[in-house]
Amino acid sequence: MTDDGEISVVNSIDFQVNSGEVLGIVGESGCGKSVTSLSVMGLVPSPAGKVEGDILFNGENLVSASEKRMRQIRGNEIAMIFQEPMTSLNPVFTIGSQLIEALQIHKKWPKKKAQAHAVDMLKMVGLPRAEELMKEFPHQLSGGMRQRVMIAMAMICAPKLLIADEPTTALDVTIQAQILELMKKLNEETDTAIMMITHDLGVVAEMCQRVVVMYAGKVVEEADVKTIFTSPKHPYTVGLIQSVPDMRDKKERLYSIPGNVPKPGSVKAGCQFAPRCAHAFDRCISETPALESLGGSQRVRCWLYEDEKGVNIVDRTIS
Amino acid sequence: MFSYTIRRVGLLIPVLLGMTFIVFMMIRAIPGNPAQLILGQQASKDAIETLTKQLGLDQPWYTQFVHYLGGLFQGDLGMSLKTRSPISDEIWPYLAATIELSLVAILIAVIIGVNAGIISAWFQNSWFDYAVMLIALIGVSMPIFWLGLMEQYFVSIKWDLLPTTGRDNIRMPVEAITHLYLIDTLMEGRFDQFIEVVKHLILPGIALGTIPMAIIARMTRSSMLEVMRSDYIRTARAKGLKMFWVVYKHSLKNAMIPVITVIGLQTGLLLGGAILTETIFGWPGIGTYIYDAIQSRDYPVIQSGILVVATLFVLINLFVDILYAAIDPRIKY
Structure with missing residues (x-):
């Protein structure tokens, strides 16, 4: 220190x-x-x-x-x-x-x-x-x-x-x-x-070398730069990475995360990202997740990884 | 900067010419024959005609204007109808009295006004800020004559601290050299007189300076508040500068630009003759001079008096414009 x-x-x-x-x-x-x-x-x-x-x-x-x-x-x-x-x-x-x-x-x-x-x-x-x-x-x-x-x-x-x-x-x-x-x-x-x-x-x-992803005033994920791009864990991080235009893809529309960042002061209980998250379930709305280590240098603030640490929720990988 | 100054001075010529023309025509627009006025109601027709010729009033206006202009170039402001002496000789003592008082008033206004504005902005919404803004509001709306009378009543009469009227102590009158008494007394080495002159300047200076002070304080405050929100002030703070320097160096130089405009305009207004203050404090200034001329319909004095004041106003604005360029490097022409 x-x-x-x-x-x-x-x-x-x-x-x-x-x-x-x-x-x-x-x-x-x-x-x-x-x-x-x-x-x-x-x-x-x-x-x-x-x-x-x-x-x-x-x-x-x-x-x-x-x-x-x-x-x-x-x-x-x-x-x-x-x-x-x-x-x-x-x-x-x-x-x-x-x-x-x-x-x-x-x-x-x-x-x-x-x-x-x-x-x-x-x-x-x-x-x-x-x-x-x-x-x-x-x-x-x-x-x-x-x-x-x-x-x-x-x-x-x-x-x-x-x-x-x-x-x-x-x-x-x-x-x-x-x-x-x-x-x-x-x-x-x-x-x-x-x-x-x-x-x-x-x-x-x-x-x-390392990345901290922030959402609504909180750190939601932290990892080294390679891990963030190859195996992002938090749905928000995943969304961010998917929002980057890819020249090889010939998609009509660019991907964007639905919804907006909540205004400061309008913070509710539960995970702040839950209203915009496709993977949200009951617990996400009622309880605030903590920033948990997934082993190595990666940490994530998401209920999805409560038990099954290390599982990737998306199939997208960036080479 | 130099070529800008030259060009700006060059622009003065048409401005001054136009101004002279307007003043000249305005005086001509007043009904009545000046010759008649000079000679009085009982004057004979012949006498009036002779004087009209003498004054050149039978000529067409453009001939008169060229004649007047020609005189101005030689420093001839015309002849007073009342005193029959050249205006250029008698105007200076009045002008000097006004200049001295105005400079003192504006000095008081700037020193107090600018600092009060800065500190108000620095500690926005503090009790100091509220107090300054309240005093400034009172200052702006205060009738000068009332303030002057109150000053005289309390400071001069009740507490007997400062003299009520005049420029100097009548028991030891200043011998005029430049007619700026502060300079004259110092040149003569008469410090006792100098102190007297200063004492005589304080009350009218405060009375005259109050409104400009209030305006300057409010202007400085709002200008400072705007500047202090800007990105480069954050940069200055991020450097580790003391707040004092952030305020008095980085913010003030930027905030001064609109404030200087106001100071220039206010100085010009003061020089125009503060007839109320001059009357209350028995100050023999240019306002009194022109006012007396109006009373006695001394047209040449009115005309030249207004011209001199207007010229001063223009010169101050020139000075302000040059000051802008000195402060703000972005001003280019």
């Missing part, structure tokens, strides 16, 4: 990120992915209430940490990049001044040294003319360039954990691939663990 940089978001959400690992967090819009990540940063918008339970970072509980301690962690040990590169940079400050800020706060570096390092970071994330970029303003950059700047900004203090909240959703497909490649490269070259929040299973397959 100490040296391997383990983080555990407990309560109804329970998972961990190991040091150097890329963990994918998958789910539909509105299932609590972003709130989970913001609560790790201690940045949950205040009217939305507070975080209960424990968030352990290197053995330190971030939920009970003081605001001062959280400030020392934010941007220094845990950094974050956001979905919207177009609006995530402050329009009235230069790229350079925004980049060096974290170094000045956390490392207390003098301006010159911080600027030199910022130029190196810009080069590292593959931006040309790094020196000139330092003096430019965000509106002079394209979306892809801005996201690279955001990544450079997040990585500048060499954080132990990088939370990426849908970092490629707002970008062109070609730029998406470049950004993912960059993040993969950074993950390999540094020992920064990445928590990749996405609704795109393609991104997961590309980037992650």
